[in-house]
């Protein structure tokens with residue numbers, strides 16, 4: 001559109017004027033200053049000058065849009081712009097935006113710097129959203145919804161995407177990173193702020209628990225690979241920029257910000273941010289500018305501590321071992337030591353460079369002696385008082401804690417006794433899963449811990465359980481030998497119980513979190529017991545009632561759709577349900593979210609030819625998916641079962657040319673996701689080698705690191721798979737699995 005220095009620190013004032021067909025609407029960062037009617041049905045729109053800003057924030061949208069609007073308490077105009085006929089679906093996002101903008105003005109102590117805010121839903125958009133100053137552009141599914149049928153997870157997602165983008169209006173747009181190696185300053189901060197804002201606007205969602213299960217856990221998973229990268233990562237050329245929009249910049253960045261908040265406390269944290277906004281408004285910064293603002297207001301040295309988290313790749317595992325127990329029981333002496341945590345359980349080489357060392361906030365929680373103690377050395381001693389002890393209380397910092405088996409025993413007992421809060425119950429589970437994958441925690445101990453969660457009530461702890469149970473199911477389905485023992489114990493024990501308690505039908509006065517829990521448990525049931533007779537009948541009934549409903553106020557909530565569709569397709573004796581779903585997805589009057597749940601479910605069709613047809617929807621054509629949705633059919637097939645995982649990879653090899661042709665010119669991360677899904681689902685060493693060799697032969701510029709991560713992940717899964725097969729056999733394990741039953 002225009003030649004410019006497209007670098008974040010080359011800020012400029014943009015004066016924009018466009019000539020468009022008179023019947024179309026044109027919007028940009030700023031409101032129009034004037035309009036002139038021209039000849040031949042054209043008009044010229046001249047916008048007010050933008051403030052001084054980076055070129056990547058410049059935006060112009062021209063089209064036929066429907067709009068709805070609201071005003072903040074301070075009088076800022078906010079609009080949602082959609083394709084014709086969809087504006088009513090923007091009411092939820094609009095109300096979130098109006099409240100969030102006011103909240104941020106108060107939180108940062110700096111008014112929203114522009115006269116208006118537009119939020120536009122684009123029908124095909126590579127990212128979730130883009131924070132152009134004053135004209136934020138979203139994927140439809142991340143902005144629009146039908147408020148009466150929308151699933152809870154989707155509603156939370158819309159709220160967090162909106163609060164994420166609006167936080168950028170200050171953090172990113174007003175104060176901008178100096179260069180892309182500081183991208184995390186933008187994205188990590190927004191990742192934290194989105195959660196903080198949603199927690200204030202919707203306290204009933206307990207979103208920090210969800211943050212630990214989803215965002216922090218994605219950070220720890222990716223950052224446990226040797227092919228990860230430091231939060232502050234050198235960027236030498238433009239091609240390398242796209243690849244750092246990853247879970248390290250967003251989720252590890254956000255987790256590091258959350259840790260600072262935990263260490264400084266809410267008030268000093270916010271004071272430092274206010275100082276940062278005022279001091280650097282309309283300018284560029286790097287991480288040290290932010291640290292020094294926090295140091296200035298708190299008098300605490302942060303620089304060295306934060307560098308150990310942002311300049312160093314990876315994160316530590318804190319190992320806790322009991323060295324001496326007092327004779328009266330209770331108190332004991334512990335040895336704490338830290339080490340680089342690697343997903344496959346391998347160790348840092350002994351010789352060579354200096355060992356990695358982090359400054360770890362120990363956060364020993366209630367009963368701890370010093371809440372602000374930072375561990376700076378490789379080892380230290382600790383006196384444990386009476387009762388159970390858990391470090392990283394509240395999962396405030398992005399690291400894992402491995403206890404010796406006697407301490408694990410007392411923690412499991414504390415879970416059973418209901419003494420451990422939800423955040424820490426989540427942390428214990430996710431850490432234990434990671435240690436089991438590494439081979440550092442026997443499967444028997446992992447299962448022992450899981451059985452302590454029988455009767456669990458919290459939705460987000462169920463979300464963490466779901467992570468563990470999905471992983472176990474996936475491993476067991478590839479291992480075959482232990483499959484029926486596990487599915488029977490978990491499915492017929494823990495899950496059936498939980499589903500009974502929450503019920504399959506919603507009640508009018510239940511909370512969002514209860515509805516969300518139902519969706520999580522049904523998803524696990526669809527995975528563990530899809531052929532269960534009663535469940536299959538129930539699903540068929542609901543499916544048919546939904547399919548035959550004439551209007552869209554249907555009887556099947558959005559967040560149950562994928563699971564119900566999957567159960568129906570698994571049990572189908574004809575192609576009719578598959579074809580009906582494909583037809584339904586082509587309707588133009590349905591929300592995009594419904595289409596996505598259909599794409600994901602189609603992979604569960606049993607026959608190979610139907611699965612191939614599903615995969616081919618990704619390559620486009622008349623019955624294909626939108627470019628932005630290319631990953632959904634691939635995900636549906638590759639994650640359905642072991643056959644699907646194999647098929648998705650074969651499909652990728654066969655169709656490589658048409659997949660590449662479709663993605664030509666699109667953001668390279670879309671291809672990255674397709675590769676991850678198609679190549680990453682078979683936990684087998686030979687498969688890892690095949691994938692590696694394939695991409696050596698067909699390299700993808702700009703995705704080198706992502707592909708190395710896929711290969712490393714598959715190798716790690718393959719090692720876990722071998723141990724899993726070994727450990728899940730034997731009588732002891734059968735006994736343990738009984739613990740899941742009533």
Ligand SMILES: [Zn+2]
Nearest residue numbers: 168186187190
């Ligand atoms: Zn962002």
